[in-house]
Amino acid sequence: QVQLVKSGGGLVRPGGSLTLSCGVSGVALENYAVAWFRQVAGKEREGVACDMGSTGGTYYIDAVKGRFSISRDNAKKTVYLTITSLKPHDTAVYYCAARSAAARWRLFHPDDYSYWGQGTQVTVSS
16 A cells, blocks of 8 residues: 655745655555645645656646756655745645556646645745
8 A cells, every 4th residue: 555654844935945755655666656736725736746757757837847846765765846946826735646657647637646645734935
């Protein structure tokens, strides 16, 4: 069974940076794609970054390119999301999610992910 445990988040000033971590247990991480999503109250959950694992490639939505970086350490079974130059509109609950790396379609559609970590609040405010 895949379990995802997140850490990181909190209150950050505009222009600052932070790194979120997602620990994956129960499976060989290299066989799973892991994506980060975020959600603002009253809005749909939005995929922002995806790491395809063994099938290769990292992907970002245009709105976060250049500021968001997804990476993984398969030995530590952890996937990271580093966000720099934080802006108030980055404020959201952030989630990590996993699915088989063999699935290469709809990388940012939440319904296509089987496993989810608990959300963590990121608040960007001065």
